[in-house]
Amino acid sequence: MGRTDSGERLIAAPPAAVYGALLDPAALEVWLPPDGMRGRIERWDPRPGGGFRMVLTYLDPTGGPGKTSDATDAVEVGFADLVPPERVVQRAVFEAGDPAYAGTMTMTWHLAATGGGTEVTVTATDVPPGIDRADHEAGIASSLANLASYVETAG
Template identity: 70%
Template sequence: MTRTDRVGRWIDAPRESVYHALVDRGALETWLPPEGMSGRIEHWDPRPGGGFRMVLTYLDASGGPGRPPGKTTAATDVADIAFVDLAPPERVVQRVEFTSDDPSYAGTMTMTWECVEAAGGTEVTVTATEVPPGIERADHEAGIASSLAQLARFVG
């Protein structure tokens, strides 16, 4: 059975600003890594059919309670992300494949970032479909919520 995770947040910024942060390399490296991680983009091709490789590194590589294991190494998550659809300023659709020897992270997850004008700002909803079973729902939703909080600070 496939799983869908969904997280939303209102952001005090125009949706054009939010959309730009979704498709700008430097912006993504700044706000996309969830709390407790840093990020680096290894290649960048911002067009439908293009994409990027994101390397997320845990700031505390020692692991421990409350921290999920890395998908690629104990300290990293590496994902190849393809842009499926870019519809400014409303939507970004991405296909995400994790680099991992663990089959529970195999497969292609689709992430849709929707930006809707709302109450003088932008309601951003992230919908992830076909989520690999190795990614715990609570961890995934907390990670997305953390990224959205950082996006709000970045564009706010």
């Protein structure tokens, strides 16, 4: 059993808007990359059993922080479960030669309606040991802030 990392944020938008941003490839390219990265979706199949491939590029690759190359993290993401507008479950596998990044990490995005919008909780289970917990949780928080900005300004 691997490690679990998580994050949460109240987003001032209805669950349907947040769910839509989780399943729109153009939106994902904008909000999913944490600060210091940009993303590109290379394949897209939004259904249970489908998925996508995303390449995340470090804006400053000094020191070679990437898992796939000095400047990139490539990840294959499968959709394990889609329950509109409440939950998206993804299974992510990083393309990396280092066994510390091997394995399948499950990301569960849970959306709950509140009086002020949507409480979004992200839980990452079976996080590969090569991913630093503090960095990962900071990345989750950054992605959630980007998601909030994206859907709050779109509405």
